[in-house]
Amino acid sequence: MCIKKLEDVFNEVLNGDVLKNALDFAEFLNANEIIQADQHAMHYKGECVCYVDTRDESHSWLVWTAGDYSNEHEDFPIDKQTKEIAWAHANKCGSCEGVDCKPGKTKIIFGKDFANICSGADVAICFCNPSDNALECLKKLVEMRKHTINHFSDKSFRS
Numbered sequence: 001m002c003i004k005k006l007e008d009v010f011n012e013v014l015n016g017d018v019l020k021n022a023l024d025f026a027e028f029l030n031a032n033e034i035i036q037a038d039q040h041a042m043h044y045k046g047e048c049v050c051y052v053d054t055r056d057e058s059h060s061w062l063v064w065t066a067g068d069y070s071n072e073h074e075d076f077p078i079d080k081q082t083k084e085i086a087w088a089h090a091n092k093c094g095s096c097e098g099v100d101c102k103p104g105k106t107k108i109i110f111g112k113d114f115a116n117i118c119s120g121a122d123v124a125i126c127f128c129n130p131s132d133n134a135l136e137c138l139k140k141l142v143e144m145r146k147h148t149i150n151h152f153s154d155k156s157f158r159s
Contacts, residue, residue: 003036003038003039004039005036006026006029006036006042006052007023007026009054010022010023010026010054010061011023013054013055013056013059013061014054014059014060014061015059017131018059018060018061018129018131021129021130021131021135022061024135025063025130025135025138025139028139028142029042029142032044032142032143032146034049034142034146040052040053044145044146044149045149045150047149048066048067049065049066049067049142049145049146049149050063050064050065050066050142050145051063051064051066051123060128060129061128061129062126062127062128062129063126063127063130063138064091064123064125064126065123065124065125065126065138065141065142065145066123066145067144067145067148068148069086069109069110069124069125069141069144070107070108070109070110070111071108071110071111072110072144073144073147073148073151075147075151076143076144076147076148078110078140078144081133081137082136082137082140082141083109083110083112085133085134085137086109086110086125086137086141087109087110087112087114089125089126089127089134089137090107090109090114090117090124090125090126091117091118091123091124091125091126092104092116092117092118093116093117093118093119094118103116104116104117104118104119105117105119107124109124109125125141
């Protein structure tokens with residue numbers, strides 16, 4: 001099976017500022033040695049960092065962060081604005097048809113409890129067409145995930 005490069009998919013589906021921001025994120029992933037493991041999963045050192053998808057019909061792109069964001073790490077602080085943006089992008093359960101994860105579960109994101117969070121792929125934060133501050137927050141969360149992979153050997157901590 002041939003995997004389309006993320007940049008090629010973005011160029012086919014997106015346009016305008018949405019495309020510009022998506023390509024910026026793809027460049028960020030490449031610069032951080034994060035590789036496309038399959039059509040959607042982005043990996044660093046063999047560990048999933050995030051999932052990326054596009055929607056043709058709405059000309060949009062989505063990113064779900066992988067990993068544990070229940071708290072910041074002592075040696076990788078997260079500022080208040082980044083936490084607030086992450087909280088605003090909590091991945092609420094959509095009661096998707098044909099999956100066995102309804103109705104969602106309670107998750108902690110940077111010390112704050114959220115109910116009814118999607119439990120399908122155990123991803124607590126989702127961005128749709130992130131721009132400006134949201135895009136910077138997404139990048140910071142990816143950097144946090146990369147830091148976790150680099151500094152913690154206990155896979156159960158990394159999720």
